Amino acid sequence: MTDFLYPFIEADERDPAPLLADLERSATAKADTSRRLGVATLAGCAPEIGRAAAAMAERFAAGGRLLAFGNGGSAADAAGLVALFGTPPWGRPLPALSLGADPVVLSALGNDVGFEVVFARQLMAHGRPGDLVVGLSTSGNSANLLAAFAEARRRGMLSVGVAGYGGGRMATASLDHCLVVEADSVHRIQETQSALLFALWSAVQSGLDGRP
Amino acid sequence: MPSPDGPLGPLAGRLAAASLALARRFAGGGTLWCWSPRWPHHARHVAVEFVHPVVVGARAFPAVAVVETDAVAALRHLVGPGDAIVVVGGSVEEVVPVLRRAPAWGVLTLWVGAGAGPAVADHELALPGGDSAFHSGEVVLLYHLLWELTQVCFEHPGLLAPAPAPVGEVCVTCSDAARLGEVVVTSPGDMATVRTAEGREEIDTTLVGTLRAGDLVLVHAGTAIDVVAIDVVAVDVVDIDVVAVP
Numbered sequence: 099m100t101d102f103l104y105p106f107i108e109a110d111e112r113d114p115a116p117l118l119a120d121l122e123r124s125a126t127a128k129a130d131t132s133r134r135l136g137v138a139t140l141a142g143c144a145p146e147i148g149r150a151a152a153a154m155a156e157r158f159a160a161g162g163r164l165l166a167f168g169n170g171g172s173a174a175d176a177a178g179l180v181a182l183f184g185t186p187p188w189g190r191p192l193p194a195l196s197l198g199a200d201p202v203v204l205s206a207l208g209n210d211v212g213f214e215v216v217f218a219r220q221l222m223a224h225g226r227p228g229d230l231v232v233g234l235s236t237s238g239n240s241a242n243l244l245a246a247f248a249e250a251r252r253r254g255m256l257s258v259g260v261a262g263y264g265g266g267r268m269a270t271a272s273l274d275h276c277l278v279v280e281a282d283s284v285h286r287i288q289e290t291q292s293a294l295l296f297a298l299w300s301a302v303q304s305g306l307d308g309r310p
Numbered sequence: 311m312p313s314p315d316g317p318l319g320p321l322a323g324r325l326a327a328a329s330l331a332l333a334r335r336f337a338g339g340g341t342l343w344c345w346s347p348r349w350p351h352h353a354r355h356v357a358v359e360f361v362h363p364v365v366v367g368a369r370a371f372p373a374v375a376v377v378e379t380d381a382v383a384a385l386r387h388l389v390g391p392g393d394a395i396v397v398v399g400g401s402v403e404e405v406v407p408v409l410r411r412a413p414a415w416g417v418l419t420l421w422v423g424a425g426a427g428p429a430v431a432d433h434e435l436a437l438p439g440g441d442s443a444f445h446s447g448e449v450v451l452l453y454h455l456l457w458e459l460t461q462v463c464f465e466h467p468g469l470l471a472p473a474p475a476p477v478g479e480v481c482v483t484c485s486d487a488a489r490l491g492e493v494v495v496t497s498p499g500d501m502a503t504v505r506t507a508e509g510r511e512e513i514d515t516t517l518v519g520t521l522r523a524g525d526l527v528l529v530h531a532g533t534a535i536d537v538v539a540i541d542v543v544a545v546d547v548v549d550i551d552v553v554a555v556p
Binding site: 109111112117118119120121122123125129133170171173174175181182187284285288290291293295296 | 317318321322323325326327329349350351352354355358359362364365441442445446447448450451454455457458459462463466467468469
C-alpha cells in the first residue's frame with residue numbers, strides 16, 4: 099500500500115526481525131481473542147449444552163448412533179467429533195459416523211444428484227429414528243446441512259447444530275438444539291466450536307454415568 | 311493456560327519463526343505435507359486451510375493431507391527437496407521415523423501439538439497440557455495461526471528468499487560437510503545408493519558394515535562414515551542433558 103512512497107521497502111526488505119516481531123504480536127492478539135470468545139461462548143451456551151447432552155445421552159442409552167457432518171474445515175472437525183465419541187481418550191466409546199469420510203460416496207451423490215444432497219441422501223440410506231445428528235457450519239447457511247437437518251427431522255432423529263455468525267439459517271431451521279458462536283472470523287468460530295463440542299462430549303459422558 | 315507472556319507465552323515467537331520458514335518453502339515452490347498419526351482429521355484440516363483459504367484475497371498454497379497407515383513409505387516417494395512436512399501430535403515413537411529422515415529428503419519439518427514435543431523437528435509448537443488440547447480447539451488455534459502468519463509473510467517478498475544454509479562442521483581437508491543420507495539400495499562390493507537433500511549418489515559403505523534400504527547414514531566425501539539411529543528408545547527426559555555430555 100505504501101509502495102508509491104517507499105518503492106524499495108517490500109522487495110528490498112532484508113531484515114526479518116521487524117516482521118517476526120509483528121507476527122509474534124499478531125499471534126498473541128489473535129490467541130487472546132480466541133480465548134476470550136471461547137470462555138464467553140462456553141458460559142453463554144452452558145444451558146443449551148446441558149439440554150443437548152441430556153437428550154443425546156438418552157438416545158445413546160437407547161442404542162442410537164451419532165452421524166456428524168460439515169463442509170471443509172468443518173468436515174474435518176466433524177470427523178474429529180466422531181473420533182472423540184467413537185474412540186475417546188477416556189470414558190465410554192459410542193457409535194459415531196462421519197458422513198464426510200468417504201469421497202466415493204460424496205462424489206457419487208455430488209456428481210449424480212448435487213452437492214446439496216450429499217448428507218441428506220446418506221441419512222435416507224442409514225439414518226434410524228433413534229439416531230442423532232450433529233452438523234457443523236461456520237456460516238450456519240450451508241445448503242447441504244439445511245437439507246440434512248430437514249431429512250433428520252422427517253426421520254425423527256435428534257438434531258444438534260453448531261454454527262457461527264449469529265447462527266445463519268440454522269438458527270431458524272427448527273433444530274432440536276443449536277449452539278451458536280457469535281463471531282465473524284471463520285477461524286475463531288471453528289476454534290470455539292471445537293471447545294463447545296468437547297464440552298458437549300464431556301457432558302454426554304457424564305449423562306451416561308451409571309447407566310448400563 | 312495463563313501465562314505472564316500472554317495467552318501463547320513463548321509459543322508466539324516460535325509460531326512467527328515457523329511461519330516465515332514455511333512461507334519461504336512455499337515461495338520456493340515447495341509443497342506442505344500434512345500428517346497426524348493419531349488424528350488424521352487434523353491433517354486434513356491443515357491441508358484445506360492452505361489449499362482453499364476462507365479469507366478473500368488470501369493465497370492458495372499446495373498442501374496435501376497424508377493419511378496412509380505407513381507414513382514413511384507414503385511420504386518417501388511424495389516429498390522432494392524444498393518441501394515441508396507438518397506433523398500434528400503423535401508420540402515420539404510414532405513421529406521420529408518421519409522427522410529423522412526429513413533432512414535426507416531435503417524437507418523442513420514442523421511439529422504442532424501439546425505436551426512434550428519430539429525434539430527432532432526444525433520447528434516445534436507444543437502447547438502445555440495433555441491430549442485434551444487436540445479436542446478442545448487449542449491445537450486448531452495453533453495451526454490456524456500458522457496459516458494466518460504464513461499469509462502475512464507473503465506481504466514481504468524481500469524476506470521470502472531461502473534462509474541461508476546453516477554453516478555446519480566442514481572437513482578441513484576436503485571442505486565437504488557430513489550430510490544425512492537414506493539408503494535407497496545396496497549393491498555388491500560394499501556400495502550403496504543413498505538419497506540426500508542434494509539428490510541420489512553412490513557411496514562406499516565399507517566403514518559402516520551391512521546396510522539395508524531405509525537406513526540413515528552420515529555421508530562424507532563419498533563414504534558412509536556412521537549409521538544414524540532412527541528409532542528412539544524411551545529415554546527419561548530429565549536425563550537427556552546428562553546423557554548428552556560425552
